[in-house]
Amino acid sequence: MTADGYDDLKLYIHGEWVAGADGTSPVHNPATYEQIGLVPLASKEQVDKALQSAAEAYRTWSRMSPLARGAILKKAAQLIRERADHIKRQLTMEEGKPLHESHYEVYTSADYFDWFAEEGKRAYGRTIPGRNAGSRQTVNREPIGPVAAFAPWNFPAITPTRKIAASLAAGCVCIIKPAEECPSTALAIVRALHDAGLPKGVVNVLFGNPAEISEKLISSPHIRKISFTGSLPVGRLLGRLAADEIKPITLELGGHAPVLVFDDADVDAIIDLSVRSKYRNAGQVCLAPTRFLIQEGIYDKFVSAFVDRTKALNIGNGLNPETDVGPMANQRRLSATSELVEDAISKGAKIRTGGPSERNAGYYWNPTVITDLSPDARLMNEEPFSPIAMLAPFGSMEDALVEANRLPYGLAAYVFTRSHKTAYEVTSNVEVAMFGVNQYSITVAETPFGGIKESGFGSEGGIEGLQGYMVNKYTSEAFM
Structure with a gap:
C-alpha cells in the first residue's frame, strides 16, 4: 500500500x-x-x-x-x-x-x-x-x-x-x-x-x-x-x-438517452432527480440522461429550475464528503468534452451555466446546461459521456418520438408524465432496451442490463x- x-x-x-x-x-x-x-x-x-x-x-x-x-x-x-x-x-x-x-x-x-x-x-x-x-x-x-x-x-x-x-x-x-x-x-x-x-x-x-x-x-x-x-x-x-x-x-x-418530459409532469418534483442523475459520475454513465426533451408548455420553467439547481452543485475532489460532482476520469474525456462544446457553440448553442473549469489541477469540467442546439451539433449525435445536459422543447408527442428515435443508439430512455396513456405510448414506441417511467433508477442485480441497435x-x-x-x-x- x-x-x-x-x-x-x-x-x-x-x-x-x-x-x-x-x-x-x-x-x-x-x-x-x-x-x-x-x-x-x-x-x-x-x-x-x-x-x-x-x-x-x-x-x-x-x-x-x-x-x-x-x-x-x-x-x-x-x-x-x-x-x-x-x-x-x-x-x-x-x-x-x-x-x-x-x-x-x-x-x-x-x-x-x-x-x-x-x-x-x-x-x-x-x-x-x-x-x-x-x-x-x-x-x-x-x-x-x-x-x-x-x-x-x-x-x-x-x-x-x-x-x-x-x-x-x-x-x-x-x-x-x-x-x-x-x-x-x-x-x-x-x-x-x-x-x-x-x-x-x-x-x-x-x-x-x-x-x-x-x-x-x-x-x-x-x-x-x-x-x-x-x-x-x-x-x-x-x-x-x-x-x-x-x-x-x-x-x-453506451447510449444517448432521451428524457421526454410532458406538460403534465411536476417540474418541481423531478428537477432534483434529473440534475442528480445527469451529473452522476460527472456524466460518465452509459445510462445517463442526455437529451432532455421538454414539452413547450413547461419548457421555460424547466430550463430555469434546471439551471438554478445545477449552479448549486458542489464541485471538487471526490474524497471530500461535501462533493456532489467530481472530476472527469481522464484527459481524453476532458478534451472530448471541450471539442463537443466548442462545436455546439459554433452552431448557435447557448451555454446557460457551466463550461471549462479554472482549477489548476484535476480533470474538472463544470456541470453544464446547453440550449438552442442545432440538430447537426455533435453533442446531439454523439454520446457526450460528460457533465453536459442538453435541453430542447417539443410540441407534439410525435415530434418527441421522432427525436428520441433519431439516433442509432438503443440503451435507455426516460419519460415523465402523470398520464398512463402517455407513458404507454412512449414506452411502446421509443426503441430502447431499458426504460424509466417517472424515475431514473432502473437497474438492480435482478434485472437485465443491455442495449439494442x-x-x-x-x-x-x-x-x-x-x-x-x-x-x-x-x-x-x-x-x-
Whole structure:
C-alpha cells in the first residue's frame, strides 16, 4: 500500500498475486493529477499461463454443484461489504466519483454476487414429453466454457462484477481485463473471491496492451465466450474478432438517452432527480440522461429550475464528503468534452451555466446546461459521456418520438408524465432496451442490463445475464 492508502497492484494468475513481466503503467488520481500507483502489465507468457489456468480450472469448477459455487460467491459478497469503506476510497482515488457514489457502487457489486449465487441454483432445464412410449426428451442448461471479459473505467466495481458473478454462477471460469486506469477496485473485488476460497484459475486478472490481450484471448481455443463493455469502435473490433472465431459475444456500447418530459409532469418534483442523475459520475454513465426533451408548455420553467439547481452543485475532489460532482476520469474525456462544446457553440448553442473549469489541477469540467442546439451539433449525435445536459422543447408527442428515435443508439430512455396513456405510448414506441417511467433508477442485480441497435446486444444482470453464459444440451432417450 502506498503512503496515501492506495493498494499495491498485482496481476492475479492461477490463484497467485504476481508482478507484471512486461513493465508497468502509471495510475493517476483524476482530482489532483498525482500518480498514485503503478499497474503491472502482463507478458504474452503470462497471458498464456492465465489461459491454461482457466482451462484446467473449468474442468472442476463446471462440475461443482451450484450450491457450492454459490456459497463462495455469497462469502465474497459478505467480504466486499465488510471492506466497503476501504474499497470505495480506492474507487474514488482512481476514478474520481464522489465517495457516496462509490459507496453505492461497492454495495451494489456485493448485491450482484448474492443474487447470482442464488440464481445459479435455478438454472433449470426441462423435460419434453416423448412422442413414443418408453422415450424421454430433456434439455439441460450447461456452462458455455471459459470466458474472456473486458471492463471499462467508469464503473470499476459494478462492471467487472456483473461479468464475474454471472459467469461463475453459471459454472464458467473468467479471465477479466479491467481498465488499466482504474485497476485497484477490480482487484479488491477479486481479492474478496480469493479470500472466500475460490479455487485456483477460476478467475484470472490481466492488465496490459488492450489490443494485444483482447486479440490473444479471443483467438484462443480455450475461450468460448466474450463479454465487453465500452466504446462503439472497440466493440465493433471485438465483435469482428469474435465472429472470425464463431464465438458469442455480449456487447454493451453506451447510449444517448432521451428524457421526454410532458406538460403534465411536476417540474418541481423531478428537477432534483434529473440534475442528480445527469451529473452522476460527472456524466460518465452509459445510462445517463442526455437529451432532455421538454414539452413547450413547461419548457421555460424547466430550463430555469434546471439551471438554478445545477449552479448549486458542489464541485471538487471526490474524497471530500461535501462533493456532489467530481472530476472527469481522464484527459481524453476532458478534451472530448471541450471539442463537443466548442462545436455546439459554433452552431448557435447557448451555454446557460457551466463550461471549462479554472482549477489548476484535476480533470474538472463544470456541470453544464446547453440550449438552442442545432440538430447537426455533435453533442446531439454523439454520446457526450460528460457533465453536459442538453435541453430542447417539443410540441407534439410525435415530434418527441421522432427525436428520441433519431439516433442509432438503443440503451435507455426516460419519460415523465402523470398520464398512463402517455407513458404507454412512449414506452411502446421509443426503441430502447431499458426504460424509466417517472424515475431514473432502473437497474438492480435482478434485472437485465443491455442495449439494442448500436448500443450492443445481449444482457448482463437478471436471469438473462446468467443465461448468456449457458448453452442448451438436448438429449433424446429411448428406454430398452
